[in-house]
Amino acid sequence: MPRIILCGELTWSHAECEQMFTGVADVTVMSSPDRADFFRNLKPGGKYAGVVGVYRRNISAVQIGPFDREVVDALAKAGVKWIAHHGAGYDKIDVLRCKEMGITVSNTPGAVDDATATTALYLMISALRQFSKAEQDVRSGLWKSRLSSGNAHDATGRTLAILGLGGIGMRFAQLAHAFPMRIVYHNRRKAEDAPPWCEYYALDRLDEMLSISDVLSVHVPLRKETEGLVDENMIRKLKRGAIIVNTARGKVIDEDAMLRALEDGHLGAVGLDVYADEPSVNPRLLEMPNATLLPHMGASTCDTQKTMELRALGNLLAYLTEGKGSDIVPECQ
Structure with missing residues (x-):
């Protein structure tokens, strides 16, 4: 069964996530304390081995930093094909490198x-x-x-x-x-x-x-x-x-x-x-x-956050079940 990683835990959609991916993919929560540990566990035998999709929240940058060229290359080498970003802005992802490496990036426009x-x-x-x-x-x-x-x-x-x-x-x-x-x-x-x-x-x-x-x-x-x-x-x-x-x-x-x-x-x-x-x-x-x-809280309501979670997870699910998803960022189209 393919594996997806949640880089940044869900807050409002645990039950929906379980229902969506049961029998479709193994869902693993990223628990690495730093970037080096994350890279080690992407390799064969690691707890993230076999990953094909990533759900990403900006909070994950606290542990592993932005999805820059180094992270994108490591994800591509591990087999990742889709990054579902939780948010409208995606400036913390090197989307041009993603496209070069065959990774599609989606975001959540409209939800915020x-x-x-x-x-x-x-x-x-x-x-x-x-x-x-x-x-x-x-x-x-x-x-x-x-x-x-x-x-x-x-x-x-x-x-x-x-x-x-x-x-x-x-x-x-x-x-x-x-x-x-x-x-x-x-x-x-x-x-x-x-x-x-x-x-x-x-x-x-x-x-x-x-x-x-x-x-x-x-x-x-x-x-x-x-x-x-x-x-x-x-x-x-x-x-x-x-x-x-x-x-x-x-x-x-x-x-x-x-x-x-x-x-x-x-x-x-x-x-x-x-x-x-x-x-x-x-x-x-x-x-x-x-x-x-204000402390960058524009989209910080429980209603909006749940909508964003479900939108990003839905894009990831569509990729796994249909081979394609929605909300692809312009640079990856």
Whole structure:
């Protein structure tokens, strides 16, 4: 019987997993304390020998690190043909090397849309209204001593710019449109399924979009070409006092440029769920009362996590039973 490894234990779908794979595959939970032990046990005679598929969660990086070239090569040599990643973003997997080595990678697009979009909504409202600073004041016994109504703004009637109108960006647009807000967006190409109230700005009009935006919300995946995409130039094109919200990946934004803009007042506030060097957070951010900060918890609800688990496991099951699965990442297609 083929074997699959769970690199990162399930939280919500133990019973479903057992039901799905009984008689189909031997399910083994990765228990290696480090990368060296993991590699040893992938070899013939090891407890992971015979593995053909991997369910991967980012938490497994604590023991064995990211799925970089070294890990991918070891998995390919062991016989792995499918990596089912638990999550929408897959920047911790060397997907190009996977393709070279004959390994298909799937993710869980759509499963995180609602939870991440509501996180972006909270971050935007908190940044606009100074809610994070206000809560800190209450907990410190300061009441409203550090608040100024001149720095608090309503969302209604303001312009929200979405950088990347994918599943999460679209769901966030729907939520923000209810205030209502004016919704503008930039993609590499126009989103065919976007409603008419989402105004598209192509690359040649990006500066114009930034200049009218009260809020810029970032929803692009982290790739080599998007690292530092929101740079000094883009940030300075935003109107003075604008807000940046980021629930994508920390490295999509030039963090130093963002901090400079916060310190000199060009940015009015930020709402961040992700950071350039997480779990470390730049100490300068921690000192800023106009920064709402969350610990990368955008998709951290029991409902979303179970959906993601089942989606990833389902892709792995489809590969084992049908020879193919869904949600294949673009680089592996």
